[in-house]
Amino acid sequence: MYASFELERLVTAQTLRKKKEQGEKFTVVALYDAPMATMAQRTGVEAVLVGDSLGMTVLGYDSTVPVTMEQMIYHVEAVARGNKKSLIMGDMPFMTYATPEQAIANATRIMQAGAHMVKIEGGAWLTETVKMLTDRGIPVCAHLGLTPQSVHKLGGYRVQGRDAEHAKQILDDAIQLDQAGADLLVLECVPATLAKNITESVAMPTIGIGAGRNTDAQVLVINDILGLTEQPPKFSKNFLVEAEDIPGALRKYAEDVKLGLFPGDPHILK
Ligand code: KIV
Numbered sequence: 001m002y003a004s005f006e007l008e009r010l011v012t013a014q015t016l017r018k019k020k021e022q023g024e025k026f027t028v029v030a031l032y033d034a035p036m037a038t039m040a041q042r043t044g045v046e047a048v049l050v051g052d053s054l055g056m057t058v059l060g061y062d063s064t065v066p067v068t069m070e071q072m073i074y075h076v077e078a079v080a081r082g083n084k085k086s087l088i089m090g091d092m093p094f095m096t097y098a099t100p101e102q103a104i105a106n107a108t109r110i111m112q113a114g115a116h117m118v119k120i121e122g123g124a125w126l127t128e129t130v131k132m133l134t135d136r137g138i139p140v141c142a143h144l145g146l147t148p149q150s151v152h153k154l155g156g157y158r159v160q161g162r163d164a165e166h167a168k169q170i171l172d173d174a175i176q177l178d179q180a181g182a183d184l185l186v187l188e189c190v191p192a193t194l195a196k197n198i199t200e201s202v203a204m205p206t207i208g209i210g211a212g213r214n215t216d217a218q219v220l221v222i223n224d225i226l227g228l229t230e231q232p233p234k235f236s237k238n239f240l241v242e243a244e245d246i247p248g249a250l251r252k253y254a255e256d257v258k259l260g261l262f263p264g265d266p267h268i269l270k
Contacts (some may be wrong), residue, residue, distance in 0.1 A: 034082030080114025123173030
């Protein structure tokens with residue numbers, strides 16, 4: 001039914017870098033199972049993230065901290081079975097990349113489960129890890145701003161980088177991770193001006209969530225896109241309201257991101 005939106009070929013990190021160079025926005029969805037992964041491929045979603053948000057969205061935990069390698073692997077395998085075209089990113093759980101050696105051992109397992117890239121949260125302290133992983137053929141998505149695995153250190157889920165000093169630190173972290181070889185960068189809950197500045201300062205594509213509209217891509221969690229979240233974050237949107245069915249909601253999300261219509265003003269954090 002949605003064949004015309006189906007991705008034509010496997011999306012790679014190189015595909016996404018080319019899109020950035022050509023000023024073409026792309027779409028990412030955080031999802032956790034085979035049927036949703038298939039819908040994403042059929043509706044033109046270039047990348048899917050098997051996020052450790054599954055701790056909250058699927059498993060009922062209060063944060064991402066309790067998520068284990070075994071749980072991530074189980075869900076990466078399911079998503080990989082359902083989607084043969086989108087780039088599949090697998091989150092590395094809390095404390096599974098505390099040292100570069102741990103990162104290599106655990107990233108290997110996530111890649112062998114079917115991911116094409118791993119995602120890790122943190123700033124300049126991760127440059128050695130990024131270099132070790134990418135030098136050994138494991139692509140890396142970095143994650144800055146609100147990094148949910150550090151929620152207990154950050155003191156809650158709130159916008160990061162509002163003051164000039166912190167904004168500069170996040171920008172410097174992004175530049176160092178880019179130079180270390182990171183392939184993508186998630187920017188979560190940072191001011192739109194900072195996200196724009198970072199996007200213009202790094203070669204890797206940036207993926208915003210609660211980071212305004214001037215990133216190279218957007219990511220939303222499938223539960224928010226489909227209105228399954230009791231108290232959805234302000235930056236998200238329930239696309240099922242305007243669509244007939246689930247594929248329609250995903251297709252509308254993908255189209256709106258690519259046309260620069262999402263996020264709209266109501267979804268931009270002040
Ligand atoms: O775990 C996740 O789903 C994420 C996204 C919200 C970026 O990290």
